[in-house]
Amino acid sequence: MSDHLLQVEGLVKHFPVRGGALNRIVSQVQAVNGVSFTVRRGEVLGLVGESGSGKTTVGRLVLRLEDTTAGKVVFDGTNVLDLSKRDLRRFRKRMQIIFQDPYASLNPREKVRTVIGHALALHGIGTPASRPDRTVELIEQVGLSAAHLDRFPHEFSGGQRQRIGIARALAVNPDFLVADEPVSALDVSIQAQVINLLSDLKEELDLTMLFIAHDLAVVEHICDRVAVMYLGKIMEIAPSNALYRTPNHPYTEALLSAVPVPEPGRQRKRTVLSGDIPSPIDPPSGCVFRSRCPRAEAICAEEVPHLKKVGPDHFSACHLTT
Ligand code: SF4
Numbered sequence: 001m002s003d004h005l006l007q008v009e010g011l012v013k014h015f016p017v018r019g020g021a022l023n024r025i026v027s028q029v030q031a032v033n034g035v036s037f038t039v040r041r042g043e044v045l046g047l048v049g050e051s052g053s054g055k056t057t058v059g060r061l062v063l064r065l066e067d068t069t070a071g072k073v074v075f076d077g078t079n080v081l082d083l084s085k086r087d088l089r090r091f092r093k094r095m096q097i098i099f100q101d102p103y104a105s106l107n108p109r110e111k112v113r114t115v116i117g118h119a120l121a122l123h124g125i126g127t128p129a130s131r132p133d134r135t136v137e138l139i140e141q142v143g144l145s146a147a148h149l150d151r152f153p154h155e156f157s158g159g160q161r162q163r164i165g166i167a168r169a170l171a172v173n174p175d176f177l178v179a180d181e182p183v184s185a186l187d188v189s190i191q192a193q194v195i196n197l198l199s200d201l202k203e204e205l206d207l208t209m210l211f212i213a214h215d216l217a218v219v220e221h222i223c224d225r226v227a228v229m230y231l232g233k234i235m236e237i238a239p240s241n242a243l244y245r246t247p248n249h250p251y252t253e254a255l256l257s258a259v260p261v262p263e264p265g266r267q268r269k270r271t272v273l274s275g276d277i278p279s280p281i282d283p284p285s286g287c288v289f290r291s292r293c294p295r296a297e298a299i300c301a302e303e304v305p306h307l308k309k310v311g312p313d314h315f316s317a318c319h320l321t322t
Pocket of ligand 1: 251287288300
């Protein structure tokens with residue numbers, strides 16, 4: 001059995017843009033452009049980048065919620081992209097998603113008991129007689145109580161709704177979770193509680209996770225490794241410790257410079273990135289980060305930098321890397 005539960009190879013997703021009187025394809029949004037990474041069993045890999053970096057699209061492609069333009073998604077030895085609809089259903093049980101906005105994915109007319117009960121019935125988990133007990137078990141596992149089962153989604157706070165979203169994802173006993181910005185919509189005070197819950201559940205249930213976030217501060221304590229994405233590509237991937245202490249890529253440095261250092265008296269040099277992330281319809285030539293990179297040189301416009309090893313398990317895509 002491979003150490004890796006998930007292997008993503010050369011993942012590409014281009015969305016056609018149509019225009020003109022004939023509604024022809026006039027260009028392509030290059031949302032994901034050759035992304036490769038692995039997630040080891042029991043590992044949490046963070047996928048971090050600004051909005052428009054392609055990180056959420058990667059999560060959706062991994063779960064086959066979107067069609068892929070090219071590449072492979074190998075889950076436990078099987079290329080998910082080759083599966084028939086029927087076989088995919090079997091895999092879906094093992095791979096679940098937690099959404100950024102659980103309210104949008106919860107039916108406002110269904111009580112929590114029904115939401116979780118449906119997830120169990122849909123995937124044929126347990127029997128009609130055993131499902132009510134399992135429903136109570138699940139709601140308690142996420143820090144709520146049986147009394148909450150007879151309430152509607154609007155009766156909960158944002159943090160509680162996210163807990164319900166997590167309970168629903170766990171209903172099918174998955175071994176892999178994609179957490180798609182699960183705390184971005186929550187107050188800062190609540191974010192830590194939900195991250196701690198996910199961290200505890202990961203240990204308890206031996207979960208493997210792809211944790212998507214736009215902020216490096218959010219993923220620091222839950223992720224074993226972090227991949228930093230920019231304009232559809234991975235710029236740097238490293239064990240958390242190495243990425244936070246000795247970042248290599250100028251983009252990671254810029255993102256990290258905005259993250260507060262917990263040690264009193266210590267500060268990071270602040271790098272303010274100028275401008276916005278360029279359009280994925282027409283990304284810069286060479287290094288896609290060059291239009292905002294404070295260290296760009298002539299070669300950066302001419303050659304695409306590929307991920308190079310810069311330390312143990314640490315890779316960076318920058319021409320200045322030695
Ligand atoms: Fe900056 Fe050039 Fe490195 Fe890209 S390759 S990050 S533009 S120095």
